[in-house]
Amino acid sequence: MGGKITSETAARRCLREVLGAFRGCVTERREVLLEPYLRGWRGLIRFLHSLGAVFSFISRDAEAKVQLMEGYCRGERRERYVSLQAMVQYELASGVVDPHKRSGRADSGCRTVLRLHRALCWLQLFLEGLRTAGEDSRPSAICTDSYNASLAAFHPWVIRKAATVAFCALPPRGAFLEAMNVGSAEDAVAVLGEALPYIRDVYGITQELFAEHRLLDLP
Numbered sequence: 777m778g779g780k781i782t783s784e785t786a787a788r789r790c791l792r793e794v795l796g797a798f799r800g801c802v803t804e805r806r807e808v809l810l811e812p813y814l815r816g817w818r819g820l821i822r823f824l825h826s827l828g829a830v831f832s833f834i835s836r837d838a839e840a841k842v843q844l845m846e847g848y849c850r851g852e853r854r855e856r857y858v859s860l861q862a863m864v865q866y867e868l869a870s871g872v873v874d875p876h877k878r879s880g881r882a883d884s885g886c887r888t889v890l891r892l893h894r895a896l897c898w899l900q901l902f903l904e905g906l907r908t909a910g911e912d913s914r915p916s917a918i919c920t921d922s923y924n925a926s927l928a929a930f931h932p933w934v935i936r937k938a939a940t941v942a943f944c945a946l947p948p949r950g951a952f953l954e955a956m957n958v959g960s961a962e963d964a965v966a967v968l969g970e971a972l973p974y975i976r977d978v979y980g981i982t983q984e985l986f987a988e989h990r991l992l993d994l995p
């Protein structure tokens with residue numbers, strides 16, 4: 777029993793962490809702080825991991841991107857990577873990224889965050905679908921629809937295919953909400969409802985920032 781409580785507490789902390797992290801991203805000046813942003817992603821990746829090995833090709837890619845960004849946040853130029861705004865300004869001014877050239881550094885913070893940012897669009901759609909769909913709805917179908925309406929446009933055929941196959945392994949709604957480990961299905965739905973406005977806000981600010989600097993198509 778003690779073990780059960782411990783593992784439940786860990787999972788619960790995980791979801792609370794995700795929630796709290798995205799809430800803590802946006803400053804009064806509407807800047808997006810990178811540290812809580814990456815902490816939020818870490819929590820999501822951990823959750824994805826708990827859903828099984830079929831998703832590991834997805835979590836590995838997300839993990840690599842988060843790790844690269846964490847390196848910048850701890851590196852020599854860490855003050856340039858405190859917020860997305862600071863990062864964009866620095867990488868543009870120093871020529872690390874150039875929106876007018878098709879070539880660009882494959883490890884720039886901007887192109888890496890752009891991938892996570894696009895995935896955040898999928899997440900918004902998926903969580904909203906999960907929250908509002910009926911009891912008989914299937915997370916695998918909601919996930920496929922959300923993916924096709926967002927991230928799929930940026931992925932080659934082979935990735936789209938692999939992703940769509942993996943989505944079939946998602947558990948049914950009841951079990952999925954239970955895996956979130958925040959209590960009853962109603963509690964889980966409430967947690968999603970609380971988290972979504974913050975995720976939307978982070979997405980909106982990032983989208984505007986990247987659009988303003990013409991960074992939405994970075995290769």
Ligand SMILES: CCCCCCCCCCCCC/C=C/[C@@H](O)[C@H](COP(=O)(O)O)NC(=O)CCCCCCCCCCCCCCC
Pocket residue numbers: 820821823824831833834837838891892894895898919923927931935939946956995
């Ligand atoms: C719950 C089901 C989770 C399904 C996840 C849906 C997203 C599917 C993404 C498929 C990505 C496949 C892996 C490879 C991707 C890359 O090619 C591609 C491009 O990168 P590149 O330009 O460096 O080459 N990478 C990406 O687009 C970034 C993908 C990042 C995916 C992060 C997914 C995290 C999922 C977290 C799930 C949490 C659910 C929470 C529910 C309460």
